[in-house]
Amino acid sequence: MEHLPVEVIGNILSLLGSARDVVIASATCRKWREACRKHLHTLSFNSNDWHVYHDLLGSRLEILITQTIFQTTGLQGLSILMDDVDDFSASTVIAWLMYTRETLHRLIYNVRTTPNVNILEICGRQKLETLELSHNSITGVEPNFQRFPCLKSLSLSYVSISALDLNLLLTACPKIETLRLVNPEIAISDAQVTVELSSPTLKSVYVEAISLDKFILEADNIESLHLKDCALELFELIGKGTLKHFKIDDVSVIQLYIGETVDNLESIDVSNFTIIWPKFYLMISKSSKLRKLRLWDVVFDDEDEIVDLENIAVCFPHLSHLALSYDLRDGVVNYGLQGSSHLENVITLELGWTVISDLFSLWVEGLLKLCPNLKKLVIHGVVSEAKGHEECQMLANFTSSIVQLMRTYMHVDVQFDYE
Numbered sequence: 001m002e003h004l005p006v007e008v009i010g011n012i013l014s015l016l017g018s019a020r021d022v023v024i025a026s027a028t029c030r031k032w033r034e035a036c037r038k039h040l041h042t043l044s045f046n047s048n049d050w051h052v053y054h055d056l057l058g059s060r061l062e063i064l065i066t067q068t069i070f071q072t073t074g075l076q077g078l079s080i081l082m083d084d085v086d087d088f089s090a091s092t093v094i095a096w097l098m099y100t101r102e103t104l105h106r107l108i109y110n111v112r113t114t115p116n117v118n119i120l121e122i123c124g125r126q127k128l129e130t131l132e133l134s135h136n137s138i139t140g141v142e143p144n145f146q147r148f149p150c151l152k153s154l155s156l157s158y159v160s161i162s163a164l165d166l167n168l169l170l171t172a173c174p175k176i177e178t179l180r181l182v183n184p185e186i187a188i189s190d191a192q193v194t195v196e197l198s199s200p201t202l203k204s205v206y207v208e209a210i211s212l213d214k215f216i217l218e219a220d221n222i223e224s225l226h227l228k229d230c231a232l233e234l235f236e237l238i239g240k241g242t243l244k245h246f247k248i249d250d251v252s253v254i255q256l257y258i259g260e261t262v263d264n265l266e267s268i269d270v271s272n273f274t275i276i277w278p279k280f281y282l283m284i285s286k287s288s289k290l291r292k293l294r295l296w297d298v299v300f301d302d303e304d305e306i307v308d309l310e311n312i313a314v315c316f317p318h319l320s321h322l323a324l325s326y327d328l329r330d331g332v333v334n335y336g337l338q339g340s341s342h343l344e345n346v347i348t349l350e351l352g353w354t355v356i357s358d359l360f361s362l363w364v365e366g367l368l369k370l371c372p373n374l375k376k377l378v379i380h381g382v383v384s385e386a387k388g389h390e391e392c393q394m395l396a397n398f399t400s401s402i403v404q405l406m407r408t409y410m411h412v413d414v415q416f417d418y419e
Helices: 006-016 019-026 030-038 058-070 090-100 119-123 163-171 277-284 309-315 359-370 389-406
Strands: 042-046 077-081 106-110 130-134 153-157 160-162 178-182 185-187 194-198 204-208 211-218 224-228 231-238 245-249 252-257 267-271 292-296 321-326 348-353 376-381 413-418
Touching: 006 019, 006 030, 006 042, 019 030, 019 042, 019 058, 042 058, 058 090, 077 090, 090 119, 106 119, 119 130, 153 163, 160 163, 163 185, 163 194, 309 359, 321 359, 348 359, 359 376, 359 389
Parallel strands: 042 077, 077 106, 106 130, 130 153, 153 178, 160 185, 178 204, 194 211, 204 224, 211 231, 224 245, 231 252, 245 267, 267 292, 292 321, 321 348, 348 376, 376 413
Antiparallel strands: none
């Protein structure tokens, strides 16, 4: 070990992540202390890593973090995640950021201070490429002054910010590619809650736990869009047909528009969602490059609606991964097996139920016949803790049916995933 260059030791210590582990390891010898002081590039303080963080007084914890940070030079990555600890002094936190800001490329910051610390003012115009803020407040964004010329990834969780400041913040990041919004507190100035965001460089957008009247996103180069646990009256994506991955999970939305040109869509994942199938199908039917389609626990607005797998086979000739959950309504399955077209390229098939019935195995058999080149079958199921005799018998019958069925499909790898 003594022959290792001090720079390599610095890289090893940086991979430890936890500041406590770094401090302990640096006590090994003088050479390791030098590596920690001159060549450490990543440091992480997380209150969940060590129970003592919760036992210390706020002032004592500030001293420990200050001493550790100030013993380093040239930190590129700094993570400070302090949940369920006392508020820190704003002046102390400002000192940490001022000391490291000129070399930082990644900052993950979840610190409650009194008063609030303006991260944008301190870290703007520097080399930051990744910024993750939690439980913070952002006000009065000035794009010309608080500019982030190198920032590519921005994450805001439980952050209070106005709709205007959020859009101005994107404007201040001319190279941003990834945006993540989790349960933001959107300050509004009128009765209608509207957010309009615009960025020509955004490629990936993730939005979770947000309630708005209107959410309009203009992103000419977006490739990935994921909406989760949101309540929206209108969501509109304005782009140039670059979207490749679209995922929507547990979202309530009255009007949904993802652009007129969806020719480049490669994956669509819809779950826990009330869907008007004819309208949704019309929106995605031109996605001839689609490779993955997942419709899971969807509720059809019209109970008599049928997802015609014949149309899916014709419109999505490159589909290789199909996932459908089974929903029985008055003896009618919402996924029709009629038609002569086959899903020739589907090699992975995922099927699931919420309430099992004897029809499920027949449905599985019908879908297997539509996928002549299938290689993998995954069956998902929900099994209640309190199982009556009838449910147990039904599950046993299903198991027997699948065992018998798969003798015909020996080349298919079968997996079961029950919860």
